Amino acid sequence: MAMDLVKTSLSGLALAVMTAASPALAQQPIQTQPQTQTASPAAHSIAAVVNDDIITSHDLRQRVLFILATTGVERNEQTLMRVQQQALRNLIDEHLQMQEAQRFELSIDDAQVNQSVGRLIGRNGLDPEEVVQRLASVGVSIETLRDQIRSEIAWQRLVNGLFGQRIRISDTVIDETIDRISATADEPSYRMAEIYIEATPEIGGAEGALEGAQAMISQLAEGAPFAVLAQQFSSAPSAAAGGDMGWVKVGDVRPEVAAVIPELDDSEVSEPIVVPGGVYVVALIERRVSENDTLYTLSQLTAEAEDFQTASARLENLREDIDGCGSLDGLTETAGDLRAASMGELKASEMNDELAAILAETGVGEMSAPIERPNGAAGIVICERELTGSEIPTRDDVENRLMDTQLAQASRRHLRDLRRKASISVRG
Numbered sequence: 001m002a003m004d005l006v007k008t009s010l011s012g013l014a015l016a017v018m019t020a021a022s023p024a025l026a027q028q029p030i031q032t033q034p035q036t037q038t039a040s041p042a043a044h045s046i047a048a049v050v051n052d053d054i055i056t057s058h059d060l061r062q063r064v065l066f067i068l069a070t071t072g073v074e075r076n077e078q079t080l081m082r083v084q085q086q087a088l089r090n091l092i093d094e095h096l097q098m099q100e101a102q103r104f105e106l107s108i109d110d111a112q113v114n115q116s117v118g119r120l121i122g123r124n125g126l127d128p129e130e131v132v133q134r135l136a137s138v139g140v141s142i143e144t145l146r147d148q149i150r151s152e153i154a155w156q157r158l159v160n161g162l163f164g165q166r167i168r169i170s171d172t173v174i175d176e177t178i179d180r181i182s183a184t185a186d187e188p189s190y191r192m193a194e195i196y197i198e199a200t201p202e203i204g205g206a207e208g209a210l211e212g213a214q215a216m217i218s219q220l221a222e223g224a225p226f227a228v229l230a231q232q233f234s235s236a237p238s239a240a241a242g243g244d245m246g247w248v249k250v251g252d253v254r255p256e257v258a259a260v261i262p263e264l265d266d267s268e269v270s271e272p273i274v275v276p277g278g279v280y281v282v283a284l285i286e287r288r289v290s291e292n293d294t295l296y297t298l299s300q301l302t303a304e305a306e307d308f309q310t311a312s313a314r315l316e317n318l319r320e321d322i323d324g325c326g327s328l329d330g331l332t333e334t335a336g337d338l339r340a341a342s343m344g345e346l347k348a349s350e351m352n353d354e355l356a357a358i359l360a361e362t363g364v365g366e367m368s369a370p371i372e373r374p375n376g377a378a379g380i381v382i383c384e385r386e387l388t389g390s391e392i393p394t395r396d397d398v399e400n401r402l403m404d405t406q407l408a409q410a411s412r413r414h415l416r417d418l419r420r421k422a423s424i425s426v427r428g
Helices: 005-020 057-071 077-103 110-123 128-137 142-163 171-183 205-221 226-233 237-241 308-321 325-332 353-360 395-421
Strands: 046-050 053-056 189-198 244-248 273-275 278-288 293-304 338-347 371-373 376-388 424-426
Touching (some): 046 077, 053 057, 053 077, 057 077, 057 142, 057 226, 077 205, 077 226, 077 395, 189 205, 189 226, 226 237, 237 395, 293 325, 308 371, 308 376, 325 338
Antiparallel strands (some): 046 053, 046 424, 189 244, 273 278, 293 338, 293 376, 371 376
16 A cells, blocks of 8 residues: 555644644744735845755745744744754755656646645644634744645655555565564554654754754653654654654664663653664653464374373374374374364463463474373364454555555655755855
């Protein structure tokens, strides 16, 4: 399934618009010229040139005001500098995305943008006119939001079109993923959110990334919404969804992050976590202990003998001939000392500890170690084994998740390549 970048991005922006539309923010004193006044010449000076596209200082100021209004960060010199850097980077990326869309003759008309904006506002029970007015009251034109949504729609369609048909998730990869998930099914799961500050030269490398992460923590302590900060500042793929990582196990994340997660309390935000290439700030939303079980379909092969050792040796000699439950009838047809019987379905939670441990070490289609019986020995053959419970995804779920991950990686690589090839000139 193609990754729906627009859906996740709009969910993050929904929080932003709701915050910006709140009366408290509408009353905050952000000095700006009313929208109806004639802009000064400086308002439309050039902030950057991206190939042949111009980003004006007015465009940059609008985005800065939007970020300030939606994050609610404290306004000081350091914060304003960081917000301006991020706003300019976002605008540059959006121009590159739109240029690439135009290269493939992909256009997004106003009707599609208006429909997306309408859905965004409507999902949160807001009145469109009221949102427009409240954004305007803090100096932000609704066109700032519309431009951002237009580029997201275009980029999502472009990425899906360029890479969606090329990506193939093999059955082997799906099986390996399910096996990995199944192996940790009984471990705690964590609902996490993340902000990743990439150590790019533009922000001062590793030192700048660490300062940025510390600034995020300070702003969170002052009440800034995590989701909005992630949507505006994070370089992780989850940024579009407000940093929401969903439910993860410690083995699903980088070792540096995995070491921190179990130590967090619910709703707690971590200290900066330095990793190669950047710095993470993560938040634990909640945790849960899974309630999973293993459902077995079993058959039993019994060897009759005067003592356990003789019967056990008889079964061991047959081990290489056993290839699933369907092979048992052939083994017993001409052997008077062997009997095969179906045991039906049995859950691990319904077994004694000894049998559960034996079966846990036995592969599907294989026979367990011989178990002593009054008249000999028996081997348990696993016909099927299925993990059940809320933590176990279906094959389709796993395939879709892997496809989304591959598309996200393709999206980041393609945008990175566009940045490297582009002629970008930042003024003043």
